[in-house]
Amino acid sequence: MTAGNDPSYGEDVEMGRALRALPRYPASARLRSALVETLAPAPPRRRWAFSWLTPAASALATALIMLLWLAPSLPPTTPPDPLRPFTRGVIDDHARTILWGQTRPEQLETILPQVMDESRVSLTSLFTRDDRIQLMDAKPTYLEGRLGIELAYKDIDGHFVSYVVLPAPSLVLPERGRVQIDRWRPLVRKENGFTMILWKQQGLLCVMISDLVSDEDFGKLKDYFIKVRSATDPYAKS
DSSP states (O other): OOTTTOGGGTTOHHHHHHHHHSOOOOOOHHHHHHHHHHHSOOOOOOOOTTTTSOHHHHHHHHHHHHHHHHGGGSOOOOOOOTTHHHHHHHHHHHHHHHHHOOOOGGGHHHHHHHHHHHHTEEEEEOOOBOSSEEEEEEEEEEETTEEEEEEEEEETTSOEEEEEEEEOTTOOOOSTTBOOBTTBOOEEEEETTEEEEEEEETTEEEEEEESOOSHHHHHHHHHHHHHHHHHOEEEEOO
């Protein structure tokens, strides 16, 4: 439709003729470039690398980055203690001996063969008593899937001292915590108000435990250890 035929101009034919007679000039290159840039669709904005992730996945990715950043400053992981189950069981057994344990020293000669048979631990020699400490009872015990024997001593001051023997051929006692006592270097631990002396003897784990925890009392416990360790010879029955 020409300007002369456009209804917006009405019947003014002369006006249409005058408009067609006006000179025309091509647009400059700068104007064409501006028009193309204005009319062209804008390119999509660049998104972050994690924009495709769900919110939960983004949070997990952030947590992993933080963990990697903090890892060098975290404290080293403490390895599990292989002795912990044994020491916990020995403490529980000793506590029961203190609370409800029997004292039947006059019957030991009779009951010891039966106890050794039931516990599968034989004692070829045994410390029984002196003027400071006396053997009061013997019984089988069962700790961490191992059947063993428990001997209950009592000193003249009324302290109970338990001596527990369990088969544990593959168990290795650590060097850290060992103390020189006479010619031996047993492991010494203090837990929950008790002192334990641990050593290996002929493939057996031997533990002596008492509430003798002060420096003076520990000297007494070391003396009891020397007496029992020197005079008692346990071995596991096949």
